Amino acid sequence: MAAVSVVLFLLLAVVVSGAISRMLPISLPTPLVQIMLGAIIGLSTSYRVELDPELFLLLFLPPLLFLDGWRIPKDELLKDVSTVVELALGLVLLTVVGMGLFIHWMIPAMPLAVAFALAAVVSPTDPIAVSAIAARVPIPKRMMHILEGESLLNDASGLVCLRFAIAAALTGAFSVGAAALNFLWVAGAGLAIGVVVTLTVTRTKAWVTRRWGEDTGSQILVSLLIPFGAYLLAEQVHASGILAAVGAGVTMTFAEISRQALAVTRMRRNSVWDTIQFSLNGIIFVLLGEQLPGILAGARQTVAVTGHSAPWWLAVYVLAIVAGLALLRSLWVWMSLRLTILRKRNRGESLQSPDWRLIAAMSFAGVRGAITLAGVLTLPLALDDGSPFPARDLAIFLAAGVIIVSLVLASVALPILLRGLRMPPEPSRQAEEDMTRIATAKAAIAAIEQRQHMLAEESGDADLYTSTAARVMDFYRERIEGLSDGRSDDLRMQERLFGDFLLAGVAAERRTLAELVRRREVGSTTVQKLTRELDLAEARFRG
Structure with a gap:
């Protein structure tokens, strides 16, 4: 009963956070509001949420990564695929190696394998946090597509690196050759399982629909089960469940093209997935806030691992890690853009050097969020011999600090850098x-x-x-x-005017319908039918 109450309370906090973030006179990103609400919950109750690492990973990551892979614009991703791969793979590997060595040098008490694990969990970025931060300052579309593609791939690559780092910490041994071969199996088998699961499920679903018709509720439930099925199957064969979820999501786009669902199914399914994405991301940040009082209460014991006694050393470590991440990202973004320009010029295309604000904005957009928290909480509680996992609390504290500091810095810097920033002109799709x-x-x-x-x-x-x-x-x-x-411009103007007039008519219909309901001159069945028709008409011209 207590667990159910906590879940309901967390969901309520997510709902309240959305309202508060809109009410505030300053542009405060929703994730920060959710963290603060979580901290209030943690301070106001003696009950603490005990997070099981494996359960946390299973419940939160598969659906979020599946949805990212499903909804990311594939054409836009392919257009900048070289830049995305450079950021998502090259930058992640550089971050894991560079920051791992830096953290171990800065905190010698943290074993090298644990330092690599911490570097792996802070390497993925969170585009949802970025979009929340820049809600009042539009992000250029191409920049957002690059950030989304980077996040989709670096979530997987960062968590795969985390898996190897944890294995090295548990066994005390690490072989580059064995790790390379294992990586090929983990990545290749994970992606293949995700593709196969999605194709098998969608084809089976299409066959059943052709013979016996389509049930909207069942179709939505099937889409919810696909990421969990792919994840669990991949984990059973010791492949990457994370990559399986990503592969399943990407495949879902192409599977849907040839096996279309009913329009009502797609509309309801999109609404369900929007709610799940909002809820899971919100719960993760609320949980981070809920854990903060306990994390801060143990700061004195946590800092003792580093050989210091003053808790402010933890803040120094957090700021040093954030600075190191920002430096590495800035250098990599600059080199990536220079390589892109060089390749374009070699093909005879003329491109100007990027605005320094573009490099700075891409650097500050590397906000850490839900995936970082989910990853660090999956660190084992104990080693294979039963002894406590070394510096686990310290790693969780530092990861939580990196999330909060990166959110605060980005919420201040991004609106300033993005204001008036222009990306290279896009070819017209008209x-x-x-x-x-x-x-x-x-x-x-x-x-x-x-x-x-x-x-x-x-x-x-x-x-x-x-x-x-x-x-x-x-x-x-x-x-x-x-x-x-x-006359395409005239036609589009007519379409806009038609939409304006129709929306005015829909509003009048709604008022009249509400008046008839108040006078009880119309039944509920008729009201539901007419309301749905008005909703569809309004959605058609407001979308």
């Missing part, structure tokens, strides 16, 4: 969009004509079906004419 609209409109007209002839032959009343079909086809012909003769 011609591609117009071509697609014309092609789909022609296909719609052909299908309507075919349907019209079929119904007319069956009923014998051709005039009724011809006039009705003509009304629908005129809508598509106007679209084709508007996009084909160079």
